[in-house]
Amino acid sequence: MGHLHGSDQGIPASPGMDTxxxxxxxxxxxxxxxxxxLAALAHEAxxxxxxxxYGDAGTLFVLSNHADIAQNNDGLAIVIGSAxxxxxxxxxxxxxxxxxxxxxxxxxxxxxxxNAIVICLSLRGPVFSVYQSVVTTSQIFYKHSQELLVCxxxxxxxxxxxxxxxxxxxxxxxxxxxxxxxxxxxxxRDIHKLRPGFRGAFRDGTWLVTQVERLDDLAxxxxxxxxxxxxxxxxxxxxxSIIGRYARRVREDNQQFHVLLSxxxxxxxxxxxxxxxxxxxxxxxxxxxxxxxxxxxGDAEYARHAIDILGTRPDFVRISMEEYPRLxxxxxxxxxxxxxxxxxxxxxxxxxxxxxxxxxCVFSGSSIDTLLGHSxxxxxxxxxxxxxxxxxxxxxxxxxxxxxPVLPNKAYGMRELSGYLSHIDDPLSVYHPFQTCCMxxxxxxxxxxxxxxxxxxxxxxxxxxxxDYLASTLLSERIHGIEFLLDLHDEExxxxxxxRMFGLDFVLPFxxxxxxxxxxxxxxxxxxxxxxxxxxLPKQLLRQRVSSGTVDWxxxxxxxPAELFAWMKSGVLRELTADIARPAYMTTTQFQxxxxxxxxxTWNMLTLDLFEKRVLRASRVxxx
Numbered sequence: 001m002g003h004l005h006g007s008d009q010g011i012p013a014s015p016g017m018d019t020x021x022x023x024x025x026x027x028x029x030x031x032x033x034x035x036x037x038l039a040a041l042a043h044e045a046x047x048x049x050x051x052x053x054y055g056d057a058g059t060l061f062v063l064s065n066h067a068d069i070a071q072n073n074d075g076l077a078i079v080i081g082s083a084x085x086x087x088x089x090x091x092x093x094x095x096x097x098x099x100x101x102x103x104x105x106x107x108x109x110x111x112x113x114x115n116a117i118v119i120c121l122s123l124r125g126p127v128f129s130v131y132q133s134v135v136t137t138s139q140i141f142y143k144h145s146q147e148l149l150v151c152x153x154x155x156x157x158x159x160x161x162x163x164x165x166x167x168x169x170x171x172x173x174x175x176x177x178x179x180x181x182x183x184x185x186x187x188x189r190d191i192h193k194l195r196p197g198f199r200g201a202f203r204d205g206t207w208l209v210t211q212v213e214r215l216d217d218l219a220x221x222x223x224x225x226x227x228x229x230x231x232x233x234x235x236x237x238x239x240x241s242i243i244g245r246y247a248r249r250v251r252e253d254n255q256q257f258h259v260l261l262s263x264x265x266x267x268x269x270x271x272x273x274x275x276x277x278x279x280x281x282x283x284x285x286x287x288x289x290x291x292x293x294x295x296x297x298g299d300a301e302y303a304r305h306a307i308d309i310l311g312t313r314p315d316f317v318r319i320s321m322e323e324y325p326r327l328x329x330x331x332x333x334x335x336x337x338x339x340x341x342x343x344x345x346x347x348x349x350x351x352x353x354x355x356x357x358x359x360x361c362v363f364s365g366s367s368i369d370t371l372l373g374h375s376x377x378x379x380x381x382x383x384x385x386x387x388x389x390x391x392x393x394x395x396x397x398x399x400x401x402x403x404x405p406v407l408p409n410k411a412y413g414m415r416e417l418s419g420y421l422s423h424i425d426d427p428l429s430v431y432h433p434f435q436t437c438c439m440x441x442x443x444x445x446x447x448x449x450x451x452x453x454x455x456x457x458x459x460x461x462x463x464x465x466x467x468d469y470l471a472s473t474l475l476s477e478r479i480h481g482i483e484f485l486l487d488l489h490d491e492e493x494x495x496x497x498x499x500r501m502f503g504l505d506f507v508l509p510f511x512x513x514x515x516x517x518x519x520x521x522x523x524x525x526x527x528x529x530x531x532x533x534x535x536x537l538p539k540q541l542l543r544q545r546v547s548s549g550t551v552d553w554x555x556x557x558x559x560x561p562a563e564l565f566a567w568m569k570s571g572v573l574r575e576l577t578a579d580i581a582r583p584a585y586m587t588t589t590q591f592q593x594x595x596x597x598x599x600x601x602t603w604n605m606l607t608l609d610l611f612e613k614r615v616l617r618a619s620r621v622x623x624x
Contacts, residue, residue: 070096395418
């Protein structure tokens with residue numbers, strides 16, 4: 001192992017680019033000399049780099065400050081995230097090397113559970129492999145050429161070693177419609193991401209990416225639960241054992257943790273299950289953000305009620321409207337990507353707060369909606385039920401018109417169902433449930449900018465991917481699969497990155513591979529909706545653990561779109577919104593309409609504009 005040569009003066013910060021190094025890994029191969037930028041990055045992060053030169057075959061390098069790293073005579077392994085054995089015991093990088101689970105040629109993914117990325121580099125030649133679990137909330141970003149392969153779990157460092165980054169034009173329609181990009185694309189030209197359940201293998205200058213895991217694989221061999229009372233008890237015990245091991249692992253390392261507690265079903269159920277992994281007198285610390293913005297202020301009542309019945313040690317982070325623009329900009333700079341949720345800056349505020357406390361990680365109950373259902377599932381079930389009837393769309397449309405004067409709410413539902421059924425045979429339609437479930441901009445406006453063919457291509461890339469992971473033809477399962485894989489991984493991965501920048505782990509136990517497998521083994525006819533109630537299963541499980549009416553409180557969406565739109569029009573975001581540069585794909589009339597009438601499309605334009613200005617144009621040019 002040698003030392004990197006090059007500049008040791010650090011990396012000068014450009015205006016707008018945060019210099020916080022955070023926790024990260026950068027690794028790869030270079031055929032020629034190593035980039036000078038790598039030495040600068042090592043200096044900035046105060047990490048000793050490792051590299052192995054193999055003459056004409058090139059040089060392997062790794063730069064990482066993740067805690068779980070091990071080395072033997074053959075290779076060096078890094079584990080990012082939470083890995084467990086098939087029996088549920090913690091699985092470390094040392095154990096993976098000693099037991100042949102991690103080798104430079106391949107990672108035995110079938111021997112790893114949890115939510116993790118595993119990397120193994122050879123000490124004998126230019127060979128390495130990286131495996132990304134199908135449920136991981138970390139991501140690997142890479143740039144590959146004939147001379148250089150750079151991989152990182154933080155895209156900001158892939159960009160830093162990229163030279164002069166350019167916006168990926170193909171990503172723009174995806175972002176404006178869905179607030180993320182599909183498949184292996186990223187927002188930066190020539191930088192790609194490893195898809196969930198895929199493995200990257202490098203040998204002899206060749207980088208090969210292959211799929212090794214599907215969502216269907218996680219439920220293989222499991223019994224089919226149908227909702228009987230004794231089955232609910234069994235599901236509860238199994239889930240509690242999975243979730244509880246995460247709490248025990250932190251406590252066994254003598255670390256502290258917080259759980260994000262909004263007071264909803266998801267966060268309350270997670271808190272109750274985490275408690276089963278601890279001693280009765282070990283009181284969990286909860287964290288809630290409070291924002292002084294209109295409807296969001298009511299969230300405090302939910303949180304305080306949950307704190308009372310669950311007995312947590314509460315901690316609140318208060319965020320003012322005036323702080324929000326600064327947090328928004330900093331969030332995009334830290335992530336080096338546009339954000340997709342208006343709450344992300346609030347998570348950043350909580351990360352800053354926790355970085356001043358003796359906390360090692362944060363648990364979040366996000367994502368259970370994509371596994372066990374949400375309010376739209378009743379509509380999806382109706383679509384599945386009536387799609388086989390050729391005249392169903394016409395009949396429900398007529399009923400909607402007849403009922404409108406006397407039962408307007410029922411009439412609206414009939415017309416909505418009619419509209420879905422009329423497009424059900426065209427999954428590339430912007431009005432198909434596959435697309436509307438994850439759409440965050442008025443489709444007609446985006447069609448006017450890019451045309452139907454461009455949008456249908458974007459739809460196609462989303463739809464075909466689900467076939468790589470699920471065999472089910474059930475509409476609700478396929479929609480939840482799309483939400484889980486194409487939206488949730490990016491959304492939650494962003495939060496993981498935010499917290500790692502402050503040395504904290506953001507852990508989502510519901511995205512444990514065993515827990516996901518457990519949910520997939522539950523009959524789809526009760527998994528999402530039962531007896532007309534959506535989220536029936538998590539509500540039943542929570543009822544068994546708390547004696548309170550919390551379970552039946554009306555669900556809150558968690559965001560604050562009304563306030564956000566008002567801020568863009570005439571509030572704290574007005575200045576940033578007015579400063580958006582008109583893109584070439586919008587006419588002056590279209591552009592002015594969006595500024596005058598802010599909606600989700602305006603928000604998506606704003607986050608993309610900030611990304612271009614604060615990341616791409618302000619990016620430090622590190623490559624020689």
